Amino acid sequence: MDFSLSPEVEALRLRIRGFVDQRLIPLEADRASYDEHDNIQPPLLQAVRAEAKAAGLWALQMPKHRGGGGLKVAEMAPCYEEMNRSIFGPVVFNSAAPDDGNMIVLEKVATEVQKTRWLQPIVDGAVQSSFAMTEPDGCGSDPSLTYTKAERRGDTWVITGRKHYITGAGNAKHFILIARTSDDERKGLTAFLFHADQPGWRVVRRIPIMGPEEHGGHCELAFEGLEIPDENRLMGIGDGLKLTQIRLGTARLTHCMRWTGLAKRSLEIAMEYASRRESFGTRLIEKESVQGLLGQAAMEIEMSRLLTMKAAWVIDQGGFARNEVSMAKIVASEALHKAVDTALQLLGARGYSKDTVVEWMYRYARQARLVDGASEVHRMVIANALRREGAEFFAWGKPAHG
Incomplete structure (x- = not known):
């Protein structure tokens, strides 16, 4: 597996990062940007969606002939990660659940007539x-x-x-x-x-x-x-169970892609604060206990990225990646919770308040271990596969259970 990005995907990733930094993160600091359910205000959403579409950053998971970006699953991972450095990011780029998973499964299994009626309006952003x-x-x-x-x-x-x-x-x-x-x-x-x-x-x-x-x-x-x-x-x-399995596999993985971005952003906030906050004669970042927290969180984020990319690679090779997706889902959800909890702990009362987006992230992160299958269920899936496959469970290359 080669984790390097093609020049085209790397350029796309950097464009997304720039849009997130320049347009979306500044909006998070303004309470007027939020609706009553702590999401981005619908009129504001429509405005920034139009900007994202004009910038060619729209529905990257969909084929180009539908107005999307035509990315493979492994190419989606770094882009989705950049999108969710902002809490508003995925929905702005039309890559948020549940539309994301619904678009992907409809593109795979719907008839052409059904795609025209039911899929294309979702891709266009005309309906949820x-x-x-x-x-x-x-x-x-x-x-x-x-x-x-x-x-x-x-x-x-x-x-x-x-x-x-x-x-x-x-x-x-x-x-x-x-x-x-x-x-x-x-x-x-x-x-x-x-x-x-x-x-x-x-x-x-x-x-x-x-x-x-x-x-x-x-x-x-x-x-x-x-x-x-x-x-x-x-x-x-x-074929309903089959459709559910087709949909949930990739949908769970795109959750992981987004969660790594949110986890990375929480550490960015924590690192910035710890680098300037002084306590008991030194900056927080110099304290060994703080370094331990940050290092552990960073390691778990990287583990989730690697598992996510492996699962994406298996899918791009034509496999289902059931076990790989379950592993990524467990590790990414728990890495997100660990990273946000670390950020909140280091920010103290500031992290618990609404002066930063960390408390938003903390509430959001807790659901990650539940949605699309609780961590315990995915561990059971992995254990049952291990029982069936024995030593072949750890085979190199594209897994047989893929």
Whole structure:
């Protein structure tokens, strides 16, 4: 594996870094930039999105013919990392969850007609999207526990059931829905597309969370006879679990890419403060205990970057990288928490206040160990693969389990 970037990707990375430094980080210091849920104000978002699009920094994960950047997965990693040096970055560049994962999976599996109707408006930034899978009494990390039903009546599917913690659902117009179409263990789920304006469903509530939260929040949804034409089914009947696996693999990895950027930014803030703050006769940065904290956090960030890039490389080679993604997800989420916690500790009361973005990062970082599969679930996935594969688990080159 070669970690050097091509001249084109390196130039792109530097352009993103410049945009983040010059346009986005200054906005973080102005409370007028935030909405009531601690995210960037929608009118301001539209303005800086237009600037990012004009600068050619838009939807880099999408093919060029769709208006994107056409990057491979391993090329996305350094760019996403730079984007999330700002807490506003990913959404500005149209590379934030859940739109990011939804765009990637639709580009992979949707028909050309479906791409024109359902994908392109997301790529253009004209609509937000949502992925409705998690349920109050069932599906979380285990999609097989899906109880929302899709019953076929001629050329129409009728949906009944409930979903919750559906990211962005309050603002989304385009939805991907996972529902049960049979009791088959592996082929019992099917994926569908629906529009927010269709009758037969509703947002029950926007669930209050520790925050900060994405535009549209995390919502509970009720399906009370939503009718979806069969033409809006994604993939085949019974392919819902397969679609979920396709989507979540890369989506988890793009989380890791973004988290490394946020973790690096937290250390930048901590290093700047520790380099000028004096205590008991010396600057903080000179104290061995402080150096230990910073060194440990930096090491864990680098570990997460290496695992993320390996997983990206496997995907670019045509593999699924299930184990590699699980490893990256665990390490990157915990490295983010470690780095932000270190920054907050070194900044003291300043870090706990809203005078810096560190407290925002701290609240955000705690969810990283939960979203898209808790760390414990991913450790179980890795352990089961080790049991199956034995010594081959550690094979060099592209893994067999890739």
